[in-house]
Amino acid sequence: MFHTVSQLRQIEQQARKLGLPLMQRAGRAAADFISRRFGKAAPIGVLVGPGNNGGDALVAATLLRQLGYTLSVCMPAGPGNLPADAATAYLDWQRCGGTESTQAPTGTCTVIIDGLFGLGLNRPLEPNWQALITQVNQLGKPILALDVPSGVHADSGALLGAPIQARWTLSFIGQARGLATGAACDYTGLCLLDKLGLSAPTLDQAALPDTATVAQTIRIPRAADSHKGSYGTICIIGGAEGMTGAALLAGRAALQAGAGKVFTGLLGPVPSADLARPELMLRPADTLLMDAADLILLGPGLGQGAPAADLLHHALSSQQPLVLDADALNLLASDPRLTQAARPRQAPTVLTPHPAEAARLLACSTAEVQQHRYDAAAALARRYHATIVLKGAGTVIVDGALMAVNQSGSAALANAGQGDLLSGLIAALMAQGLTAWQATCLATRLHGCASDTLVNRDGRGITLANDVIAELDRHLAPYFR
Numbered sequence: 001m002f003h004t005v006s007q008l009r010q011i012e013q014q015a016r017k018l019g020l021p022l023m024q025r026a027g028r029a030a031a032d033f034i035s036r037r038f039g040k041a042a043p044i045g046v047l048v049g050p051g052n053n054g055g056d057a058l059v060a061a062t063l064l065r066q067l068g069y070t071l072s073v074c075m076p077a078g079p080g081n082l083p084a085d086a087a088t089a090y091l092d093w094q095r096c097g098g099t100e101s102t103q104a105p106t107g108t109c110t111v112i113i114d115g116l117f118g119l120g121l122n123r124p125l126e127p128n129w130q131a132l133i134t135q136v137n138q139l140g141k142p143i144l145a146l147d148v149p150s151g152v153h154a155d156s157g158a159l160l161g162a163p164i165q166a167r168w169t170l171s172f173i174g175q176a177r178g179l180a181t182g183a184a185c186d187y188t189g190l191c192l193l194d195k196l197g198l199s200a201p202t203l204d205q206a207a208l209p210d211t212a213t214v215a216q217t218i219r220i221p222r223a224a225d226s227h228k229g230s231y232g233t234i235c236i237i238g239g240a241e242g243m244t245g246a247a248l249l250a251g252r253a254a255l256q257a258g259a260g261k262v263f264t265g266l267l268g269p270v271p272s273a274d275l276a277r278p279e280l281m282l283r284p285a286d287t288l289l290m291d292a293a294d295l296i297l298l299g300p301g302l303g304q305g306a307p308a309a310d311l312l313h314h315a316l317s318s319q320q321p322l323v324l325d326a327d328a329l330n331l332l333a334s335d336p337r338l339t340q341a342a343r344p345r346q347a348p349t350v351l352t353p354h355p356a357e358a359a360r361l362l363a364c365s366t367a368e369v370q371q372h373r374y375d376a377a378a379a380l381a382r383r384y385h386a387t388i389v390l391k392g393a394g395t396v397i398v399d400g401a402l403m404a405v406n407q408s409g410s411a412a413l414a415n416a417g418q419g420d421l422l423s424g425l426i427a428a429l430m431a432q433g434l435t436a437w438q439a440t441c442l443a444t445r446l447h448g449c450a451s452d453t454l455v456n457r458d459g460r461g462i463t464l465a466n467d468v469i470a471e472l473d474r475h476l477a478p479y480f481r
């Protein structure tokens with residue numbers, strides 16, 4: 001579960017009204033974390049910023065000092081303008097004999113606590129703060145970031161400079177959603193949560209779920225008295241010359257994920273069979289009976305020529321559920337008439353853009369999409385009246401008012417063919433009766449899990465699409481029971 005900054009602030013305010021000592025609890029959680037892992041021999045560096053994140057760090061420093069640790073506290077903005085709770089924490093620090101300086105910790109520290117900025121970072125790091133963070137990162141010491149690595153925007157995950165490179169991020173009350181997606185994922189290290197003794201059911205209801213949470217309730221029934229016609233007929237269209245493999249990978253994934261029948265319509269040369277998966281039926285794209293299928297997947301290896309655009313137009317005006325990927329998205333972005341055709345569709349439309357495709361669809365830069373991944377996915381959903389899968393680290397899924405973020409998978413998936421696989425998987429799950437929301441969440445989750453298994457079980461560094469497809473079955477099987 002992840003939260004917006006405003007949700008976290010609301011909880012904080014309610015707890016304050018009850019007089020709960022949240023900063024004390026946060027500082028204690030941080031001190032416990034350090035004392036469980038590090039002995040008292042070498043000093044601990046502590047970075048204290050101008051807000052309550054700094055207050056958490058000061059509480060931790062005070063408790064660690066009382067335990068007998070040596071602390072080296074760096075407080076560049078001084079204590080003058082600290083907010084009330086943090087000012088109290090500073091007085092406690094002074095009372096126990098603690099001192100501070102404006103000097104960065106040195107390489108003699110065993111570990112560093114980052115309390116520079118948390119939820120309150122609201123603009124790019126100014127040069128003096130950036131210089132401090134860079135200097136600290138260069139020490140190469142393990143860093144415990146409090147709440148958020150300083151420099152990461154807690155709501156969007158955007159980098160407001162070059163952030164603290166944390167080994168662990170210990171969040172309080174709830175995890176900010178900015179930790180879960182995009183570039184932030186490279187700075188958090190292992191994400192941990194301490195709820196500070198609060199249980200907040202209303203907060204949880206409004207939270208951004210992980211796809212794993214959505215997947216928990218999904219089942220894909222397979223009746224004893226069923227047959228291949230019970231599990232959907234899919235038309236996959238793509239595979240222009242030189243890109244046959246993209247359409248085949250989508251087809252293989254769809255079959256492996258339980259679709260009843262998969263017809264693969266190719267714009268380029270049509271092999272007599274896919275020898276690795278002869279169950280697939282291959283046809284010239286223009287002979288496929290799109291309208292007879294239960295679902296159309298258009299895009300893997302489609303190309304952007306006139307025949308591809310005609311097929312897209314036809315698919316958009318069809319009554320069937322539609323999954324659009326790859327060049328189908330690029331064509332959609334290039335012609336406003338296609339956008340007009342997408343909006344009034346009654347059957348579900350799913351778009352699966354990677355960040356560059358999303359940027360084309362939104363007429364902005366890829367960097368802008370990546371800085372605002374949640375907002376970009378939501379904007380696409382509104383613009384196209386579609387379910388959106390914005391791919392990449394922390395894939396974001398939006399379906400109407402629903403949003404989820406995925407945490408499975410890794411850069412082992414960063415290779416051509418994975419998007420084709422994912423689109424085929426989504427298509428198969430929808431053809432078996434899942435809603436677009438369920439199918440996109442489950443497919444994204446399982447795609448990442450299958451790759452993670454190859455990485456963790458088999459020690460793979462890179463996972464290729466065919467290998468991930470072979471691994472899908474064991475991950476899907478529990479959902480068929």
Ligand SMILES: NC(=O)C1=CN([C@@H]2O[C@H](COP(=O)(O)OP(=O)(O)OC[C@H]3O[C@@H](n4cnc5c(N)ncnc54)[C@H](OP(=O)(O)O)[C@@H]3O)[C@@H](O)[C@H]2O)[C@@H](O)CC1
Pocket residue numbers: 012016022023026027049050051052053054056083085116117118119120121122123124125126129146147148172
């Ligand atoms: N209160 C509580 O009970 C609890 C709070 N908790 C803790 O509080 C944290 C949130 O605290 P926070 O709201 O004070 O924000 P924080 O992240 O410390 O930074 C704000 C300061 O930074 C400044 N500033 C911003 N950007 C800047 C920039 N680029 N360059 C320079 N300055 C910049 C900003 O300045 P201003 O915008 O006012 O000019 C302000 O002074 C939260 O993450 C958690 O750790 C937990 O203990 C739970 C209980």
Ligand SMILES: Nc1ncnc2c1ncn2[C@@H]1O[C@H](COP(=O)(O)OP(=O)(O)O)[C@@H](O)[C@H]1O
Pocket residue numbers: 326353354391392393394395408409410411412413414415416417418419420421422447
């Ligand atoms: N660094 C990463 N972390 C997690 N998942 C990733 C990463 N890089 C790629 N992926 C996943 O791999 C897939 C790649 O899709 P895409 O870029 O469309 O590939 P294709 O070349 O097959 O079209 C997406 O599902 C994406 O989320």
Ligand SMILES: [K+]
Pocket residue numbers: 053114115116117118145146147148149150
């Ligand atoms: K921090």
